[in-house]
Amino acid sequence: MRTLAEENYLKAIYNLSQNETGATASKLSEKLNVKLPTINSMVNKLADKELVEYQKYKGFILTEKGKKQALEVIRKHRLTELFLVKIMGFGWEEVHDIAEEVEHIKSPLFFEKMDLILSNPKYDPHGAPIPDKNGKLPKTNLKLLSNIEIGKTVRFVAVSDSSSDFLSYLSRVGISLYSSIEIIDREVFDGLLKIKVNKITTTLSGQVAEKILVE
Amino acid sequence: MRTLAEENYLKAIYNLSQNETGATASKLSEKLNVKLPTINSMVNKLADKELVEYQKYKGFILTEKGKKQALEVIRKHRLTELFLVKIMGFGWEEVHDIAEEVEHIKSPLFFEKMDLILSNPKYDPHGAPIPDKNGKLPKTNLKLLSNIEIGKTVRFVAVSDSSSDFLSYLSRVGISLYSSIEIIDREVFDGLLKIKVNKITTTLSGQVAEKILVE
DNA sequence: ATAATATGTTAGACTTATCTAACAAATATA
DNA sequence: TATATTTGTTAGATAAGTCTAACATATTAT
Ligand SMILES: [Mn+2]
Ligand SMILES: [Mn+2]
Ligand SMILES: [Mn+2]
Ligand SMILES: [Mn+2]
Numbered sequence: 001m002r003t004l005a006e007e008n009y010l011k012a013i014y015n016l017s018q019n020e021t022g023a024t025a026s027k028l029s030e031k032l033n034v035k036l037p038t039i040n041s042m043v044n045k046l047a048d049k050e051l052v053e054y055q056k057y058k059g060f061i062l063t064e065k066g067k068k069q070a071l072e073v074i075r076k077h078r079l080t081e082l083f084l085v086k087i088m089g090f091g092w093e094e095v096h097d098i099a100e101e102v103e104h105i106k107s108p109l110f111f112e113k114m115d116l117i118l119s120n121p122k123y124d125p126h127g128a129p130i131p132d133k134n135g136k137l138p139k140t141n142l143k144l145l146s147n148i149e150i151g152k153t154v155r156f157v158a159v160s161d162s163s164s165d166f167l168s169y170l171s172r173v174g175i176s177l178y179s180s181i182e183i184i185d186r187e188v189f190d191g192l193l194k195i196k197v198n199k200i201t202t203t204l205s206g207q208v209a210e211k212i213l214v215e
Numbered sequence: 216m217r218t219l220a221e222e223n224y225l226k227a228i229y230n231l232s233q234n235e236t237g238a239t240a241s242k243l244s245e246k247l248n249v250k251l252p253t254i255n256s257m258v259n260k261l262a263d264k265e266l267v268e269y270q271k272y273k274g275f276i277l278t279e280k281g282k283k284q285a286l287e288v289i290r291k292h293r294l295t296e297l298f299l300v301k302i303m304g305f306g307w308e309e310v311h312d313i314a315e316e317v318e319h320i321k322s323p324l325f326f327e328k329m330d331l332i333l334s335n336p337k338y339d340p341h342g343a344p345i346p347d348k349n350g351k352l353p354k355t356n357l358k359l360l361s362n363i364e365i366g367k368t369v370r371f372v373a374v375s376d377s378s379s380d381f382l383s384y385l386s387r388v389g390i391s392l393y394s395s396i397e398i399i400d401r402e403v404f405d406g407l408l409k410i411k412v413n414k415i416t417t418t419l420s421g422q423v424a425e426k427i428l429v430e
Numbered sequence: 431a432t433a434a435t436a437t438g439t440t441a442g443a444c445t446t447a448t449c450t451a452a453c454a455a456a457t458a459t460a
Numbered sequence: 461t462a463t464a465t466t467t468g469t470t471a472g473a474t475a476a477g478t479c480t481a482a483c484a485t486a487t488t489a490t
Contacts, residue, residue: 024437037480038479041477042477057485109305253447
């Protein structure tokens with residue numbers, strides 16, 4: 001039986017290993033809000049269970065088995081988020097924290113029913129792909145809004161930060177998923193970005209532009 | 216922060232103390248599927264936190280504080296069960312086990328939304344009353360089907376066993392919540408009961424009749 | 431290349447929730 | 461009432477998940 005803590009470690013390691021930097025002890029420590037030695041002892045246990053590969057002082061990578069389990073949890077998380085928005089009427093900025101809890105429900109029936117009610121959805125409310133029952137994910141090829149050339153128009157399809165603060169901010173400035181965004185200008189010094197969305201011109205900071213994924 | 220185990224103990228003690236027999240160590244042990252010494256150590260902790268009153272070799276009773284907390288969990292359980300049936304389309308025999316997990320979700324928003332969607336419901340799918348936000352329960356005055364006199368007609372309003380096996384059996388023999396049941400005959404020896412439901416005559420065992428609550 | 435800093439590991443302790451074995455009290459039975 | 465049985469308690473062990481303090485390795489800067 002997989003424990004709640006184990007599930008959180010697997011998910012965090014999976015998410016970190018999507019970045020170039022990979023999953024290191026200190027990154028995990030920060031992400032999971034536990035001290036470094038805790039990471040060490042937990043990762044050792046996960047290695048014993050053959051869920052991660054781990055050599056001292058090198059980072060961690062998930063085994064196939066570990067990856068499959070991580071994707072099961074991620075599937076539950078994203079299905080839940082979409083269910084909360086579509087069926088229960090929550091805002092996209094409210095659902096992440098609730099899904100962090102609900103993703104640990106064991107009952108497969110519960111999530112199968114969500115999947116049925118939502119007709120096998122492919123994306124969560126933040127534009128992230130929902131792994132299918134076998135852990136398959138569509139290959140996406142997204143770019144950061146911060147890297148798009150001036151003059152281009154792109155479609156906002158996902159965020160890389162699902163925190164309430166960030167999403168509320170986007171809603172407040174009138175940027176929602178699937179909006180068309182035209183790049184008007186970018187400040188070289190700090191990446192400050194002038195964009196046009198729905199005929200309205202807005203300015204975004206470089207940090208914000210890095211969290212917006214477009215195609 | 217209340218732990219999952221604590222919540223299960225509070226709920227179990229509350230439920231047991233609704234019977235005349237009260238909550239004893241061995242009953243709790245059986246209900247929670249843990250050995251007797253575990254009950255002992257946990258109840259000692261709950262007593263330290265002033266959630267139960269406990270004197271050696273006597274039973275346990277919840278303090279006001281403990282009762283309030285138990286009712287919070289019971290509210291979440293029953294709201295969840297109704298949500299699963301009414302909104303997600305589960306059968307009444309499928310929901311208890313799922314609710315045993317979901318009741319431990321901390322997010323108050325999640326349950327407030329259920330309550331809103333269901334319009335402040337008063338009863339769960341098994342006829343059990345849902346405590347309100349302050350832990351208030353309607354006074355119900357139900358009788359056991361096994362105690363009703365021959366010749367009377369009663370309304371089936373609740374079950375005292377929400378297990379899948381029992382509820383599936385009731386569905387199979389065509390007895391559903393709010394059916395009218397006429398008592399045709401009762402065998403003195405073992406309580407075997409002949410009833411009429413929807414113009415159909417059926418026979419129920421004494422054990423089954425004891426789990427059916429009527430008014 | 432050496433020293434300073436950042437990152438990772440080991441050792442040992444603590445809390446929660448569980449167990450088994452041994453013992454004690456209460457209750458039922460003869 | 462004396463004994464047997466059932467029920468409850470204490471003692472001590474264990475596993476999971478966390479911590480702090482001390483130490484080791486790796487990386488960065490001088
Ligand atoms: Mn999320
Ligand atoms: Mn998401
Ligand atoms: Mn139930
Ligand atoms: Mn119920």
